[in-house]
Amino acid sequence: MASQPHALSYVGCNFLRQRLVLSTLSGRPVKIRKIRAKEESPGLRDFEASFIRLIDKVTNGSRIEINQTGTTLYYQPGLLYGGVLEHDCSPHRSIGYYLESLLCLAPFMKHPLRIVLRGVTNDQVDPSVDVLKATALPLLKKFGIDGEGFELKITRRGMPPKGGGEVIFACPVRKVLRPIQFTDPGKIKRIRGTAYSVRVSPQIANRIVDSARSILNKFIPDIYIYTDHMKGTSSGKSPGFGLSLVAETTNGTFLGAELASNPQGQGTAVLPEELGLNCAKLLLEEIYRGGCVDSTNQSLVLLLMTLGQQDVSKVLLGPLSPYTIEFLRHLRSFFQIMFKIETKPSREEPQGGEKVLMTCVGIGFSNLSKTIK
Amino acid sequence: LKREETTEETAVELPAFADSDDDLEMRSGEEGETDLDESKEEAEDQGDEESDEKESSDNHRFSKKVVPTTDSGNCTAEEASESEAEGSSEEEEGSNDDSEAVEDGDGDDDDDVENLLKEEEEYGEDNDFSVDTAGALKWKEDLTQKAAEAFLRQQQSAPNLRKLVYGTVAEDAD
Numbered sequence: 001m002a003s004q005p006h007a008l009s010y011v012g013c014n015f016l017r018q019r020l021v022l023s024t025l026s027g028r029p030v031k032i033r034k035i036r037a038k039e040e041s042p043g044l045r046d047f048e049a050s051f052i053r054l055i056d057k058v059t060n061g062s063r064i065e066i067n068q069t070g071t072t073l074y075y076q077p078g079l080l081y082g083g084v085l086e087h088d089c090s091p092h093r094s095i096g097y098y099l100e101s102l103l104c105l106a107p108f109m110k111h112p113l114r115i116v117l118r119g120v121t122n123d124q125v126d127p128s129v130d131v132l133k134a135t136a137l138p139l140l141k142k143f144g145i146d147g148e149g150f151e152l153k154i155t156r157r158g159m160p161p162k163g164g165g166e167v168i169f170a171c172p173v174r175k176v177l178r179p180i181q182f183t184d185p186g187k188i189k190r191i192r193g194t195a196y197s198v199r200v201s202p203q204i205a206n207r208i209v210d211s212a213r214s215i216l217n218k219f220i221p222d223i224y225i226y227t228d229h230m231k232g233t234s235s236g237k238s239p240g241f242g243l244s245l246v247a248e249t250t251n252g253t254f255l256g257a258e259l260a261s262n263p264q265g266q267g268t269a270v271l272p273e274e275l276g277l278n279c280a281k282l283l284l285e286e287i288y289r290g291g292c293v294d295s296t297n298q299s300l301v302l303l304l305m306t307l308g309q310q311d312v313s314k315v316l317l318g319p320l321s322p323y324t325i326e327f328l329r330h331l332r333s334f335f336q337i338m339f340k341i342e343t344k345p346s347r348e349e350p351q352g353g354e355k356v357l358m359t360c361v362g363i364g365f366s367n368l369s370k371t372i373k
Numbered sequence: 374l375k376r377e378e379t380t381e382e383t384a385v386e387l388p389a390f391a392d393s394d395d396d397l398e399m400r401s402g403e404e405g406e407t408d409l410d411e412s413k414e415e416a417e418d419q420g421d422e423e424s425d426e427k428e429s430s431d432n433h434r435f436s437k438k439v440v441p442t443t444d445s446g447n448c449t450a451e452e453a454s455e456s457e458a459e460g461s462s463e464e465e466e467g468s469n470d471d472s473e474a475v476e477d478g479d480g481d482d483d484d485d486v487e488n489l490l491k492e493e494e495e496y497g498e499d500n501d502f503s504v505d506t507a508g509a510l511k512w513k514e515d516l517t518q519k520a521a522e523a524f525l526r527q528q529q530s531a532p533n534l535r536k537l538v539y540g541t542v543a544e545d546a547d
Binding site: 320325328329332338339340341342343356 | 537
């Protein structure tokens with residue numbers, strides 16, 4: 001490296017993952033100050049520290065400096081190394097929190113990443129492993145990332161607060177990404193789902209399925225919701241249940257929705273029937289928002305478009321989420337990429353919420369870490 | 374500031390689309406009353422009308438006048454029957470009997486169009502020659518006006534997301 005690029009400076013604990021991921025990909029150091037400086041327990045939380053350790057694991061030569069109170073973080077990224085790894089995630093956030101960032105980084109490693117993540121597989125905050133598996137993986141495939149070595153497998157399920165789940169994520173590396181033109185989501189052709197239950201009666205999963213179907217059956221006949229009851233060591237340390245639903249369209253768009261029960265000892269008990277109904281309604285809401293990518297994966301698709309070859313990529317999204325809007329701003333500061341954002345009013349037939357057409361030219365990012373064979 | 378820009382855009386864009394049937398719409402705009410009177414007869418004696426129009430088109434300096442004329446003949450038949458059946462159609466000019474309403478509408482519209490689109494005047498002058506062609510096509514009246522309004526409505530209803538996301542820097546970059 002001839003000259004060290006100027007470090008970007010941020011204030012506050014928000015969007016920590018975005019900043020670290022974009023910093024790693026762009027090679028620009030970041031400095032984050034005043035992380036929860038005014039709170040009673042200042043500084044980085046457990047789960048954030050765990051995330052930083054994970055970033056440290058997948059890279060080689062990163063420099064991370066944190067001050068004593070944990071309120072200031074300096075990160076100078078190294079090379080994305082990858083390889084076979086394992087990581088114990090903090091049970092405060094689910095594995096989805098870590099996996100979302102890994103999905104952004106994994107295609108650009110030197111060695112294909114194969115990582116075992118332990119912790120909470122499903123919670124009420126982050127996208128669960130089930131939903132990421134059903135929506136984010138097909139999305140990566142559209143960019144040319146697939147093959148045998150591409151999998152996300154839940155070997156053990158763990159619910160909050162204690163966790164105890166285990167996930168294997170493997171992703172091949174690519175030198176360049178394919179640009180996408182993805183502007184027609186098509187029509188919903190099938191709905192799939194998983195109702196899981198651990199350390200509770202196996203009957204609960206069936207009750208969830210019945211109630212979810214009571215809503216969805218009115219719209220489409222092709223519905224299949226698997227019941228997944230895990231026992232023994234593969235059921236983690238805490239009881240819980242939940243449902244994740246995915247609607248697939250004729251053009252290969254996957255829209256996901258999910259709900260999980262309250263963690264043991266927190267909040268009131270949730271009825272499985274209620275959870276099933278609400279989750280089905282969430283899926284309908286997601287379908288109403290529509291677009292070619294669901295709201296959890298908006299930022300992932302925008303990142304991969306930015307990093308694509310120097311060609312035009314287009315994608316039609318539903319209403320932009322606040323997280324995505326901030327991500328767009330970060331993309332501008334790290335990669336100097338600005339998207340063309342056009343609203344598409346739905347004309348003839350009712351198409352749900354306002355759609356937004358995002359267009360950009362990729363920066364021609366190529367994976368320099370990858371060894372040429 | 375935004376609004377001014379859009380107005381200019383429409384003004385620039387307009388000639389291309391007004392060119393195709395400008396004579397028709399302008400003529401109907403100026404000649405509202407006679408249009409209405411004749412429109413009912415037209416359905417019966419189209420032949421006469423077409424011959425009339427051919428004569429008039431000779432005076433006209435547009436060479437490709439023939440195409441719009443045949444168009445008007447066909448459409449008029451439909452239009453007359455439609456207007457009788459439906460009575461009041463979607464626009465304010467929909468009522469057949471009230472010639473006043475038509476006149477009022479026309480006056481306002483002309484002003485508006487001129488305000489919205491400054492360059493429109495030239496076309497108005499050019500098309501004064503086509504006033505004698507009959508054939509009321511009410512849906513074709515004020516097409517420029519409607520198009521300009523629709524364009525502005527869409528421009529204003531759609532928020533500038535790019536500006537919302539990137540702030541004012543986006544404007545500078547453009």
